[in-house]
Structure formats: structure tokens, C-alpha cells
Amino acid sequence: MQIPAAFDYARAESLEHALQLLSEHGPEARVIAGGHSLLPMMKLRLANPEWLIDINDLTDLAYITEDADVVRIGAMTRHVELLESEALAGLFPIVRDAERTIADPLVRNRGTIGGSLCQADPAEDLSTVCHVLGAELVIRGANGERSVPMAQLHTGPYETSVEQDEILTEVRWPVRPRTASAYTKVERRAGDWATAAAGASVTMGADGRVEDVTIGLTAVGLDGGTATRAADAVRGQTPSEDLYAEAGRRAAEQCRPIGDQRGTEAYKRHLADELTRRVLRRSVERATAPLGRGV
Numbered sequence: 285m286q287i288p289a290a291f292d293y294a295r296a297e298s299l300e301h302a303l304q305l306l307s308e309h310g311p312e313a314r315v316i317a318g319g320h321s322l323l324p325m326m327k328l329r330l331a332n333p334e335w336l337i338d339i340n341d342l343t344d345l346a347y348i349t350e351d352a353d354v355v356r357i358g359a360m361t362r363h364v365e366l367l368e369s370e371a372l373a374g375l376f377p378i379v380r381d382a383e384r385t386i387a388d389p390l391v392r393n394r395g396t397i398g399g400s401l402c403q404a405d406p407a408e409d410l411s412t413v414c415h416v417l418g419a420e421l422v423i424r425g426a427n428g429e430r431s432v433p434m435a436q437l438h439t440g441p442y443e444t445s446v447e448q449d450e451i452l453t454e455v456r457w458p459v460r461p462r463t464a465s466a467y468t469k470v471e472r473r474a475g476d477w478a479t480a481a482a483g484a485s486v487t488m489g490a491d492g493r494v495e496d497v498t499i500g501l502t503a504v505g506l507d508g509g510t511a512t513r514a515a516d517a518v519r520g521q522t523p524s525e526d527l528y529a530e531a532g533r534r535a536a537e538q539c540r541p542i543g544d545q546r547g548t549e550a551y552k553r554h555l556a557d558e559l560t561r562r563v564l565r566r567s568v569e570r571a572t573a574p575l576g577r578g579v
């Protein structure tokens with residue numbers, strides 16, 4: 285059995301208290317949310333914090349609120365709440381698509397959106413969802429609040445622009461009319477991390493052309509989080525199988541997968557191509573469905 289190195293533990297009573305504890309204990313302190321990424325890393329001694337600052341009592345950071353032009357998600361919102369939210373399923377079907385594939389109920393009951401994004405694992409599904417939805421992240425520190433676009437959150441694998449004495453507090457997803465989204469993933473078995481996955485969000489114009497589109501890929505080494513060249517091929521065009529094929533080809537070309545136990549580089553490129561086609565097709569179908577919220 286693997287056990288972590290010795291550590292001290294403090295349970296924060298409020299956001300201010302958590303920030304104070306982080307400042308007090310310095311670089312050796314780490315926030316713990318659901319613990320489903322941090323604890324396995326500690327057991328493997330890949331992370332050895334001397335202090336764990338538990339933020340599970342900050343229930344005021346667990347919420348989903350819907351305004352006309354933005355949806356706000358508190359950082360302590362659990363996977364299960366994202367999965368079960370009817371409001372999110374209507375506005376951003378990509379969220380339920382992705383959540384259905386993440387781990388198992390045990391992990392989904394505890395894991396949080398804040399922890400998922402701050403873990404910055406290249407195979408993490410919600411990061412792709414946030415790239416595709418053009419998320420804005422709210423970060424709090426002792427000196428106040430700042431917000432960063434999703435494209436600036438991850439500075440490398442397992443590295444973020446959230447400073448040691450800061451806490452991610454909120455994720456904002458802009459609401460766009462005539463827009464729908466989708467996510468699909470290939471995994472070796474149910475609940476596994478992605479061999480590869482893709483997500484897309486499509487805004488349809490009144491003329492039947494694609495007004496705007498964002499495409500994201502998971503676990504295939506895509507710099508910057510979105511498949512920009514594939515999106516460029518689709519924007520302004522009339523949806524068709526040929527268009528999806530061109531986007532898939534470009535997505536496969538732009539990513540940089542690494543062969544591992546989940547598949548060869550060539551197989552992952554093939555998945556990037558095929559899954560890009562599927563999420564584009566599905567997003568367009570959803571955005572143009574007569575009863576869809578995206579219409």
C-alpha cells in the first residue's frame with residue numbers, strides 16, 4: 285500500500301481563512317478540494333505538501349447560477365452537480381456529455397471543477413470543456429480578485445497561473461444564442477482517462493452557415509487548448525460531411541500526441557480526426573434542432 289509523506293492539516297472556515305492559511309504556511313501548503321487528484325499524487329510521492337488546507341467547508345463556493353449572458357460555477361461545485369444540472373444540459377450539452385465519461389460515481393461525488401482545472405492534467409476532460417466554452421476564471425488572493433481567460437490558466441502540464449497563495453473561486457461560461465456543443469471520448473474501459481477526446485461549440489448564423497466555432501482536444505498534446513486550424517476551416521462555411529472531414533484532418537495535423545499504453549501516436553491522430561468530425565456533426569445537429577435551446 286502506498287502512503288503519503290507526513291503532512292499537517294488545517295480546515296478552512298471561509299475563503300479569507302483559506303487565503304490566510306496559504307500565506308501563513310507558504311510554498312509548502314496546498315489546497316485540497318475533492319482530493320481525487322492530489323491524494324493519489326501524494327501517495328505516489330509526486331506531491332509532498334507539508335500542509336493541506338482543506339476547503340471542503342466552503343460551501344458558498346458550490347453553486348451554478350444562470351444569468352442571461354453568463355453562467356457562473358463555483359469552484360467547489362462537484363462533478364455530480366455538473367452532470368445532473370438540467371440548466372447546464374440545456375445551455376451547454378457538452379458538460380453532461382463530458383461528465384458522463386469522467387471516472388465513476390465515487391470520484392464524481394467528491395471531485396470539483398476547481399480541482400480539475402487546477403490539476404492541469406493534459407487528459408482532464410473539464411479543461412477541454414472550458415476551452416471550448418471560452419471560460420473565464422476568477423482567482424482570489426490576499427490582494428483581491430483577478431480573472432483570466434482559460435487559454436491563460438494552464439502554463440504547462442500540471443502547472444497553472446494560479447499562484448501558491450491564490451484560490452480559483454469561479455468559472456464563467458458565456459451564453460451565446462444559436463449555439464450548441466458536444467463532447468465525445470474514447471477510453472479503454474468505462475471511467476478511464478481519455479485515450480483521446482474532442483469537444484466543440486458551434487454558433488449557427490441565420491443564413492445556415494457556421495458563424496463561429498471552437499474545437500478542443502483532450503490527451504493528444506494540443507498546445508493552447510483549441511484546434512484553431514480546424515476551426516478556421518469551418519467558420520463561415522455551410523455544414524457538410526466534407527467540411528467535417530477537412531476539420532478532422534486539420535485537427536489531427538495540429539495535435540502532438542505521444543504513443544503510450546493507451547495507443548500509438550498514429551492511432552491517437554486518427555481519433556483526433558474522427559472525434560472532431562463527430563462533435564462538429566453533433567453540435568450542428570443540436571444547434572439546428574427545432575426544439576433545441578440553441579435555436
Ligand SMILES: Cc1cc2nc3c(=O)[nH]c(=O)nc-3n(C[C@H](O)[C@H](O)[C@H](O)COP(=O)(O)OP(=O)(O)OC[C@H]3O[C@@H](n4cnc5c(N)ncnc54)[C@H](O)[C@@H]3O)c2cc1C
Pocket residue numbers: 314315316317318319320321322323324359360385386387388391394395396397398399400402403407408409410446450451452453475476477478
Ligand atoms: C480513479 C480516477 C479516475 C479519474 N478519471 C478521470 C477522467 O476520466 N477524466 C477526468 O477529467 N478526471 C478524472 N479523474 C480526476 C477527477 O476528475 C478529479 O476529481 C479532479 O481531477 C480533481 O478534482 P479534485 O476536486 O479532486 O481536486 P484535488 O485533488 O483536491 O486538487 C487537485 C489540485 O488542484 C488544486 N486545487 C483544488 N481546488 C483548487 C482551487 N479552488 N483553487 C486552487 N487550487 C485548487 C490542489 O491544490 C491540487 O493541486 C479521475 C480521478 C480518479 C481518482
